[in-house]
Amino acid sequence: MMFTTIEFFIFLVIVILLIELIRKRLWQQIILLIASYYFYWCSGSIHILLLIFVTLASYLCGWKIWKSETLKRKRIWLAVGTIIPLAVLAYFKYIDFGITQINNVLGFFSPGASIPLLEVLLPVGVSFFTFQALSYVFDIYLGKIEHEEKFYRYALFIAFFPALVAGPIVRASEFLPQLKSKICITGANLQAGVTLIIWGLFKKMVIADNIGGYVDIIYANPAEYQSLYVIAATILFGIQIYCDFSGYANIAIGVGRIFGFKIPENFDMPYFTRNIQIFWRKWHMTLSRFIRDYVYIPLGGNRKGHLRTYVNLFASMVICGFWHGAAWTFIIWGAYHGIMLLLHRYFVGERKWGVGIKFLDSNPAVFVKVLITQALVFFGWMIFRANSMGDLMICIQKIVFFDFDFSSPITKLAVIGGIALVLLCFVLSFNKKIVELVKKIISFDYMGFFSSQKVRYWVIYIVVFVALILLLAPPETPEFIYFAF
Amino acid sequence: MSRTDDILDKTKRKEPEAKKWKVIVGITLSLILCTSIYFGILYFSEPIIDDYLENSGGYPSLIYRAYNVYENESADYSNSIFLFGSSLVNAGIRPDKISSELSQHGYDNLTIYNLHISMDTPLLRSLEIQKTIESSPKMVIYGVTYRDVVDTTMHSDERFTLVHDKLEISEDALFLYNQKELELINTEPPADYSKKYLLSALEWAVKKQFTPKTLANASSNTTSPPPVELDIDELEFNADGARSIVWHPEISNERTRYMEALLYNVRTLEDAGIDVVLINMPLTPALSNKISNETRQNFFDLLNDTGANWYDFERAYGYEFFSDLVHASSYGSDLFAPVVADIIIQEMI
Numbered sequence: 054m055m056f057t058t059i060e061f062f063i064f065l066v067i068v069i070l071l072i073e074l075i076r077k078r079l080w081q082q083i084i085l086l087i088a089s090y091y092f093y094w095c096s097g098s099i100h101i102l103l104l105i106f107v108t109l110a111s112y113l114c115g116w117k118i119w120k121s122e123t124l125k126r127k128r129i130w131l132a133v134g135t136i137i138p139l140a141v142l143a144y145f146k147y148i149d150f151g152i153t154q155i156n157n158v159l160g161f162f163s164p165g166a167s168i169p170l171l172e173v174l175l176p177v178g179v180s181f182f183t184f185q186a187l188s189y190v191f192d193i194y195l196g197k198i199e200h201e202e203k204f205y206r207y208a209l210f211i212a213f214f215p216a217l218v219a220g221p222i223v224r225a226s227e228f229l230p231q232l233k234s235k236i237c238i239t240g241a242n243l244q245a246g247v248t249l250i251i252w253g254l255f256k257k258m259v260i261a262d263n264i265g266g267y268v269d270i271i272y273a274n275p276a277e278y279q280s281l282y283v284i285a286a287t288i289l290f291g292i293q294i295y296c297d298f299s300g301y302a303n304i305a306i307g308v309g310r311i312f313g314f315k316i317p318e319n320f321d322m323p324y325f326t327r328n329i330q331i332f333w334r335k336w337h338m339t340l341s342r343f344i345r346d347y348v349y350i351p352l353g354g355n356r357k358g359h360l361r362t363y364v365n366l367f368a369s370m371v372i373c374g375f376w377h378g379a380a381w382t383f384i385i386w387g388a389y390h391g392i393m394l395l396l397h398r399y400f401v402g403e404r405k406w407g408v409g410i411k412f413l414d415s416n417p418a419v420f421v422k423v424l425i426t427q428a429l430v431f432f433g434w435m436i437f438r439a440n441s442m443g444d445l446m447i448c449i450q451k452i453v454f455f456d457f458d459f460s461s462p463i464t465k466l467a468v469i470g471g472i473a474l475v476l477l478c479f480v481l482s483f484n485k486k487i488v489e490l491v492k493k494i495i496s497f498d499y500m501g502f503f504s505s506q507k508v509r510y511w512v513i514y515i516v517v518f519v520a521l522i523l524l525l526a527p528p529e530t531p532e533f534i535y536f537a538f
Numbered sequence: 539m540s541r542t543d544d545i546l547d548k549t550k551r552k553e554p555e556a557k558k559w560k561v562i563v564g565i566t567l568s569l570i571l572c573t574s575i576y577f578g579i580l581y582f583s584e585p586i587i588d589d590y591l592e593n594s595g596g597y598p599s600l601i602y603r604a605y606n607v608y609e610n611e612s613a614d615y616s617n618s619i620f621l622f623g624s625s626l627v628n629a630g631i632r633p634d635k636i637s638s639e640l641s642q643h644g645y646d647n648l649t650i651y652n653l654h655i656s657m658d659t660p661l662l663r664s665l666e667i668q669k670t671i672e673s674s675p676k677m678v679i680y681g682v683t684y685r686d687v688v689d690t691t692m693h694s695d696e697r698f699t700l701v702h703d704k705l706e707i708s709e710d711a712l713f714l715y716n717q718k719e720l721e722l723i724n725t726e727p728p729a730d731y732s733k734k735y736l737l738s739a740l741e742w743a744v745k746k747q748f749t750p751k752t753l754a755n756a757s758s759n760t761t762s763p764p765p766v767e768l769d770i771d772e773l774e775f776n777a778d779g780a781r782s783i784v785w786h787p788e789i790s791n792e793r794t795r796y797m798e799a800l801l802y803n804v805r806t807l808e809d810a811g812i813d814v815v816l817i818n819m820p821l822t823p824a825l826s827n828k829i830s831n832e833t834r835q836n837f838f839d840l841l842n843d844t845g846a847n848w849y850d851f852e853r854a855y856g857y858e859f860f861s862d863l864v865h866a867s868s869y870g871s872d873l874f875a876p877v878v879a880d881i882i883i884q885e886m887i
Contacts, residue, residue: 240558247565277863508556508564515568516575523576528727528734529695 054095056304057258057526064092069238069311078235082209085236085312092214093177100176103141108211110137111186112204115193119200127194134190138183145179150379178218180376182211184343189225191347198226206232215308219301221319222339228314236312241504244511246311248504251518253303258526261297264289266527272438275447281464283451287435294434295324298337324430325495327422328401329393332430344373359403366398367391377437382445386436393429420482424475580733583740587732590739591700598700598735600655605701607651608669615675618649619882623681624658626819630866630874631681639879648676648882655697659686660800662697664714667803668706671810677885678807678814679878683821683852684829684837687796688787698722699731708806714799765858765869774824786828789836797840804844815885816841816848820855820874822863849881 054061068088072081094101114134121127149170156167189207192198201207210228271278271286278286302319309316323336333341349369355362367388374387400406407413413422435452439445481487503514591598592606607613607620621631633650640648655662660682670678698705699722707723715723789797804814818841821829829852841848851874859874861867866874 238558240556240561243558243561243565244556247561508560511556512564512568512571515565516572519569520572520575523572524579524733524736528731 054092056301057254060095064088065308065311072236072312073238076235081236082232083205085214086205086209086212089209089212089214089217093212093217096177096218100174100179103145103176103179104182104212105208107138107141107183107186108208110134111190111211112201112207115190115207116200118190118193131190131194134194135187138186138190142179142183145173145176147375147379148173181220181222182217184222184340185211185225187347188222188343192225198229201225201229213309213314215305216316219298219305220337220339221302221305221317222343223316227317231314238311238313242310242313244508245500245504246307246309248500248511248514249303249307249310251515251522252500253300253305253307254522255300255518256296256303257300258522261293261300262527263525264293264296268293268438272440272444275439275444275451278451279464280451280455281467283435283448285467287431287438287448290438291324291431291434294437295320322495324427325423326426327419328426329390329397329429332426333390333394340373340376344369348372363395363398366394370394381442382436382439385445386433389433389436393433416485416488417479417482420479580730580736583736584732586743587735587739590735590742591732594738594742596738597656597694598696601697601700604653604655604666605669605704607653608666608673609704613673615649615651615673617647618651618675619677619679620670620673620675621650621652621654621679621681622658622663623654623819624683624686625654625656625865626683627658627681628652628654628656629861630819630871631679631817631878632871632875635871635875636879636882639876640882643879643883645883645886651675654681657694659796660803661714661796662694664711664799664803665697665705665707667711667806668708669704670807671812672706674810675812677882678812679817679882680804680814680846681817681819682800682841683819684787684789684833687789687794687800687837687840689794689796695722699727702727711802711806714795714802716795763868766861766867768857768860768862770824770857787833788830789833789840791836791839800840801844804846808846813885814844814846815881816844816846817878817881818848818850818852820851820859820866820870821853822857822860823853824863826853847885851877 054064068084071084071088075081075084090101090104093104111134114130114137117130118127118134121130149172152168152170159166159168189198189210193200201210206229207225209232210223210225213223213228216223268286268290271282272290275283275286299320306316306318317339319338321335321338323332326332326335349365352365352368353361354365357365368391370391371384371387374383374385374390377383377386401408412418432452435448436445439448503511506514590596592602593599607615621627621633623631631652633652637648637650640646698719702722705723712720793801804816807814818837834852838850855870855873859866859870861870
């Protein structure tokens, strides 16, 4: 059941009505749990058993860690609680990728020899709910949270339907305390939630889905297009993935908000960041902090010397890339960002390049920094989007060896227009008042603005955006990109 | 303070919390309102969308054009030749040029219908075979190439959905389609499917309004153009990098549903008494070099198995024939027209 379907909204209205009718906290939470399982059943059918298994296993391990009196026993249960979700993830997500790699090696030594693929179907949201389960086990071990006494509450934390299939990755310490009070659907929460849902639907169905069609055509066969088209498709894909994923997050947060739950933000204007380190603090924030807290820091973080810090950083980003999908392009994408972070840390963090030079903090310099950072990020999107390693090589060739045909007026217009726009922005960046205004416009809380309006004005927002969604969304809405992860 | 600053600072002035019933009423009313706006716009823009679908010359109109020919009950196609195939056929086999060649040989009574559809494959064309039989043309010239019988995953839902109410598929063809395609065949498209074309239709309507007629007719120039100067290095680079399944197709001797579709199309038409002539379309040397001998042989075997007469022009021309990596130029189609005309005459004798 996708957020973009009418079935989902009927489902949501029924759940809201039930929660409104049942005033008892226990039953409200049970209704939400049943609704979440039903939602998952509609999305992933038989894989619901997997969700229940991961929930039971991680709950049991968390309880055992909590009860264990010796560190050794705690560690044993931590290992069990880590291995089970990871094994589930490894089997369902990576097994066929692993077999393919083995077959490649086997084929090198003895042509014709191969292990048949298992063709395992990827359960929807497996990367997200296994990570939530892991965070619970880790947090109990680290003493950050207590064991949740009520199993149904823990099960609701893992299966809460708005964030179940594509995040944001919520931590037990953020969600479980919210279950201590009764669910009360207020007018303000309803207004804020609906505002976010509509904005998320607009981003997904109008922006991302319409852009996606063009991106798909070019990335289906990049060799047949000039460099400019490949670059344009890459930029469009950057916009598509942002609108798709942040649109999903908006809907998830909005639905949570209707029930009074606060689900953490996943994006904070990542395409306006001035270096790659800040980018990762603002892109898929809940995954970034998961990787930081449960991969980078346990590996030793920056506490074990320079070399080890770099290794840890790189390894964390490769894992982050691999988490996105079982393909070499994702691993390379992760490694690429790892190298970027590593270089940033070395030159800016350690060698202090540019630190203390006042000009580099001026607005024009910041503008250039943002441009360079985003150029690197968008190059990364090309790696991420390429359908295969072969296609990736073609795309890189296209960008390294430009094959612009400047005889075409469209190419001329695009190149000259693009350069003129960048130059204009650069010149304008010298004017402090303009920069301040742009910053204000960019960082303005539009959702807060719309949701705090009187209802009679607020309906204008709904009418305009819903009408735009109905008119401009393609007839068939593709799945959210992150459903595949 | 500027106006923008004033608007942006409004969030600081918190409005009192809205009452729940007011929010619910607001949501309900606004949903009713925007749904009415939506259907109102769709209703009033329907003629523009229909005009776009039928006459724009884009992909949907190619599909419509084919069905308009099939469904023209007053037409007699007994002296007609239908051209089937993809954009390769559209670029390489030009009905106007072939007609004038045929006229020179005394075949004035033949009419050629260009029923090419971009990205056509035998699997998609199989949807139209019953319609073609009902039209009973004298002959079908069917331009094919290697990639037509491999899974290029460039399937078009529009071939199923746009003409859903006109589809006529015989029971014995159903084995060709996969689950998704069968669903498309058996399920009514959504009522608001045409909204997909709303923006394109509006854009087209505006363009049509503002395009001077002299400009619109400028393309109907009949003088023979020179060959296009191509950057061969770039073409070869692109051919090297092109997605393997499309331009480096590998065809084995094992029958796939794509190959079965070609067999089905040709055999069914011939069984119905319609002559079919297959033409293995010219390819640029850059692409032709990517075809292995094994693939070529298997493809030829497939063409033989159709039982129809076929002609191989894959390597008949050099780069001067083409306007890009895959399509013939106007100069190329001029070269090809007498050849195709000769084939038609030979087949009719």
